[in-house]
Amino acid sequence: MTAPVRIVPARWPEDAEALRRVRRTVFVVEQKVDESLEWDGRDEAARHWLALDANEVPLGTVRLEADGKIGRMAVLAPRRGTGLGSRLLTAALEAAHARGLERVYLHAQEHALAFYHRHGFVSEGPRFVEADIPHVSMTRPSAASYRLALDGAEAVRRVLWLLGDAARRSFVLLSRRIALAPYADPYLARALTALARRERELPVRLVVLEPERPLPAPLRDLVHDLPSRTGVRAPPEETTVEAVQPLVLADDRHLLRFEDEEEGRGIFHWSDPSAGRAARGVFDALWNEGATPPLFRRMDL
Numbered sequence: 001m002t003a004p005v006r007i008v009p010a011r012w013p014e015d016a017e018a019l020r021r022v023r024r025t026v027f028v029v030e031q032k033v034d035e036s037l038e039w040d041g042r043d044e045a046a047r048h049w050l051a052l053d054a055n056e057v058p059l060g061t062v063r064l065e066a067d068g069k070i071g072r073m074a075v076l077a078p079r080r081g082t083g084l085g086s087r088l089l090t091a092a093l094e095a096a097h098a099r100g101l102e103r104v105y106l107h108a109q110e111h112a113l114a115f116y117h118r119h120g121f122v123s124e125g126p127r128f129v130e131a132d133i134p135h136v137s138m139t140r141p142s143a144a145s146y147r148l149a150l151d152g153a154e155a156v157r158r159v160l161w162l163l164g165d166a167a168r169r170s171f172v173l174l175s176r177r178i179a180l181a182p183y184a185d186p187y188l189a190r191a192l193t194a195l196a197r198r199e200r201e202l203p204v205r206l207v208v209l210e211p212e213r214p215l216p217a218p219l220r221d222l223v224h225d226l227p228s229r230t231g232v233r234a235p236p237e238e239t240t241v242e243a244v245q246p247l248v249l250a251d252d253r254h255l256l257r258f259e260d261e262e263e264g265r266g267i268f269h270w271s272d273p274s275a276g277r278a279a280r281g282v283f284d285a286l287w288n289e290g291a292t293p294p295l296f297r298r299m300d301l
Helices: 016-030 084-098 110-117 153-166 186-198 217-225 273-289
Strands: 006-010 047-052 058-064 070-075 103-109 122-130 133-141 146-151 171-175 204-208 230-233 247-250 254-260 265-270
Touching: 006 084, 016 047, 016 058, 016 070, 047 084, 058 084, 070 084, 070 103, 084 103, 103 110, 110 122, 110 133, 110 153, 122 153, 133 146, 146 153, 153 186, 153 247, 153 254, 171 273, 186 204, 186 217, 204 217, 204 273, 217 230, 230 273, 247 273, 254 273
Parallel strands: 171 204, 204 230
Antiparallel strands: 006 047, 047 058, 058 070, 103 133, 122 133, 146 265, 171 247, 247 254, 254 265
16 A cells, blocks of 8 residues: 655745755656756745655655746656646645636646646647757646636637546537537547547447538547447437537536537536536437437448
8 A cells, every 4th residue: 555645835945955856856867857947046936845755755846936837747757647746736726726816827748738638727839849848838727617718729629638638437529510620630539549448338429410521530530440439429300400509528527518619619617517417418318319320320430
């Protein structure tokens, strides 16, 4: 049994030795970041947290700057994959919310995008290089649950990345125009493929309101390769599809509800179980009444 780990506030310079030990191991030694870049002169003004084991040995760090920037997230290699990074990030998010910060942001290393997506961060802007490591800017409101208005295909694409990575049990999509570009994004398809391989109870389901066009290639390949873990249906012909609002839902908590799917306008609800349950009811009613149309049967994919 792994010994308990505490997440505790830390201060600079009083706790600098412990903070430096973790960050030097992860960033300077492991990732080859130059020392002059790692110690950037911004630690004294920032808030810090340490993960400590039962013997007070430091295992991880994170810092929060006054403008809402979260950074220096580091967990020693033997403790990665144990949820320690999530606990450190949560400590920083809770502090930002308590301080009244409206938003937080960070520069995520490219390999960690899925981790931050699962915690409600949305990618912003193109990939860039920092300390010789590929990064992506990410942002989110500081509150545990929030709503964001979306406008445009690129905003929808980024939220679909987030929803795909956040889905640990189920992902459902109710679409009028399934051929739209954001649904063809390969990052989304990779996340849904991982979900479908991991879960067994039909974790990926799609209802297409107007099934006159084929699925985008990445979704088509997913349905073709994993037919027992994915499903596609269309509602009965007598359904008044014009009255149905398209939506995307992950784990009955994280919801994108479209006002105009084609124009990419909608409202994104992060961690809103009430809205999620209502959306799931709409989806399930259409799913239970629907059937797989000829265009989407496996032989035609």
